[in-house]
Amino acid sequence: MNQKQLSDFLQANNVPSYRLTQILKNYYSGRVKSYQDMSDIPKDLRSQLQDQVEFISVSAQNLIEDKHTKKALLKLSDDHSIETVLMDYDQWLTACLSTQVGCPIGCTFCATGKMGFIRNLSVDEIVDQIVYWNQLLYPKYIGRIVFMGMGEPFANWDNLISSLEIINHKNALDIGARKISISTSGIISAIDKFTQMNSNINLAISLHSANQVTRAKLMPIALTNPLDKLLESAKKYVNHTHRQLFFEYALISQVNDTPEEINQLIKFIKQHHLFYLNLIPLNQTSSNLSSSSTDRISQICQLLDKNHVQYSLRRNFGSSISAACGQLATKNTKL
Ligand code: SAH
Ligand code: SF4
Numbered sequence: 001m002n003q004k005q006l007s008d009f010l011q012a013n014n015v016p017s018y019r020l021t022q023i024l025k026n027y028y029s030g031r032v033k034s035y036q037d038m039s040d041i042p043k044d045l046r047s048q049l050q051d052q053v054e055f056i057s058v059s060a061q062n063l064i065e066d067k068h069t070k071k072a073l074l075k076l077s078d079d080h081s082i083e084t085v086l087m088d089y090d091q092w093l094t095a096c097l098s099t100q101v102g103c104p105i106g107c108t109f110c111a112t113g114k115m116g117f118i119r120n121l122s123v124d125e126i127v128d129q130i131v132y133w134n135q136l137l138y139p140k141y142i143g144r145i146v147f148m149g150m151g152e153p154f155a156n157w158d159n160l161i162s163s164l165e166i167i168n169h170k171n172a173l174d175i176g177a178r179k180i181s182i183s184t185s186g187i188i189s190a191i192d193k194f195t196q197m198n199s200n201i202n203l204a205i206s207l208h209s210a211n212q213v214t215r216a217k218l219m220p221i222a223l224t225n226p227l228d229k230l231l232e233s234a235k236k237y238v239n240h241t242h243r244q245l246f247f248e249y250a251l252i253s254q255v256n257d258t259p260e261e262i263n264q265l266i267k268f269i270k271q272h273h274l275f276y277l278n279l280i281p282l283n284q285t286s287s288n289l290s291s292s293s294t295d296r297i298s299q300i301c302q303l304l305d306k307n308h309v310q311y312s313l314r315r316n317f318g319s320s321i322s323a324a325c326g327q328l329a330t331k332n333t334k335l
Contacts, residue, residue, distance in 0.1 A: 001027055002124050006053050015045065021029075021171050023151045025233045027170050029136025030141060037128055057124040058082075058132055062148060074132060076101070080118055084129040092143035099131050099160055100151025105185045107219045109204075109223070110152040111135060111285045117154035120156040126163040130173055145175055147182040148204075154182075154190035164201070175199045188221060188225045195237045200285070204246035204278065205234060209256045209294070220256070233273070238274040245275055250282045251292040251300070262300055277304070277311035 002050070003024070010020055026038045035049040052139045052297040061081060067073070085096040101118035103110070110258040117284070129149075133139045145167060153160050160182075167180065168285040177200035184191065185206045194203060209215040216222040220228075238245050247269065251257050256265075269275045279300070291294040292300070304311050314335065 001055060001056060003130070006049075009049070013048070018043070018221075024171050028131060028134065028174075030128050030131060030136070030138040033135055054124075056128050056131055057122070058128045060132065060136075063136075069204075071130065072136075074129065075194070076121075082125070082129075084119065084132065084149055085227075086133050086137075087140075093137065093140060094135070094144040094146060095130050095133050096146050097126060098148050098149035098151055099126060099147060099153045100155045103151045103153055105152050105219065105221050107185065107208075108283060109208075109218060109252060109282060109289050114152075114286065115156075120159060121151070123159045123166070126159060127166050127173070127287045142173075143175065144179045145181070147180075152185050152187070154184045154187045154194070157190060157193075162328075181246075184223050185219055186230050187221065188229055189220050190211055191230075191233045191237060194242050195233075198241065200243070203237065203244065204248055205230070207247040207249050207265075207268070208252075209249075210264040211256075211259060211261060214261065217250075227248055231268070235272060236270050236276070243274065245272075246278050247275060248278045248280060250280045251297060253292045254281045255289060257292040257300060262303055266304065266309055269309050269311070270307065275310075275311075277309055279311055279313045286288045320334065323324070324330045 002118060006023065010017075010023075015189040022040060023035075023038065026032050032038050035046045035053075036057060038046055043047075051113070058076060060072050061075045063070060068088050068090075072084050072086075073081050077082055078099045082098040082101055084098060087094040087096065098121060100120050103112045104117035106116070107113040121249040130142050130145065141268070147160070149152060164180065167175050168177060181202035181204055182194075183204040183206060191203070206219065207215070208218050208225065212222065212227040215227055234245055237243075249256070249265065255261075264323055265277070269277045279297070281297060282289060286292060301311075302312060
């Protein structure tokens with residue numbers, strides 16, 4: 001829903017302002033699937049709204065699920081598709097959101113990267129992924145957000161920031177900053193801007209190698225945003241915000257899991273007590289890269305333990321339905 005369009009419409013029709021709050025609460029809760037369902041709104045107004053203000057900007061094309069995850073393929077008004085994932089592992093329902101159709105960064109191990117870049121998502125398209133889940137799950141609702149779907153959030157900065165305002169707002173989705181995480185491939189200027197915002201939103205940086213040469217091979221963004229500068233920017237973030245900073249590391253056999261690479265990784269993470277490592281076994285995409293073996297992963301964990309590195313090993317959630325965040329498969333998308 002386009003909030004500006006809605007409030008302009010209400011104003012132009014001299015509708016009292018409390019109706020805006022009422023409509024927004026109805027909408028974001030997921031309780032209603034159309035204006036007609038808003039039983040606390042006068043019938044005439046419902047009909048006018050139905051005709052003149054778009055309701056939800058995304059529609060489900062496909063939904064697949066396994067025990068703890070669901071993946072929805074959502075169609076946009078121009079017929080492009082994006083994916084959003086729901087994770088149900090603990091007390092919070094978590095939605096993994098996309099910010100772009102495709103991605104301009106082109107990491108070699110990533111399914112979205114392979115698609116190339118189509119366009120940025122609008123604010124409505126970002127927020128409506130949550131509304132879609134709230135509608136499907138009502139009376140349950142999304143309590144936590146991760147920006148780890150398709151696209152590079154910081155490459156769609158303005159719409160990301162505006163969507164965060166709605167996600168945060170008590171009359172809209174009312175999700176607190178500490179319940180939101182953004183993952184970036186490491187755009188230094190944007191990380192610096194984010195640092196200055198003094199936000200309680202969690203930040204994760206996709207590291208994938210603590211060696212500039214290896215990292216640049218995996219992530220072309222590293223050519224223009226090199227590791228030494230990224231490290232400086234990361235230190236500025238933790239020193240300024242005093243918040244933990246998460247580094248994501250997808251374990252790729254013979255590429256970033258060798259003893260030399262792991263030594264460099266340990267050194268990197270240990271440079272600051274607020275640096276925290278998230279290990280993820282690589283989800284196989286069409287590329288010829290494969291995940292480190294379980295044996296190698298346990299050796300690496302032992303090494304990290306021995307060196308007192310703070311880390312977690314993320315389970316490969318959703319891989320059976322190609323729903324693992326950040327590697328949302330392109331199989332179903334019509335492009
Ligand atoms: N574009 C942003 C956020 C989306 S990706 C970013 O790159 O950070 C979320 C995470 O999943 C990132 O760390 C990304 O590098 C990682 N990822 C992408 N493809 C993956 C794959 N095939 N296996 C494991 N992790 C992957
Ligand atoms: Fe884009 Fe992130 Fe995939 Fe890299 S890993 S191509 S930045 S979505």
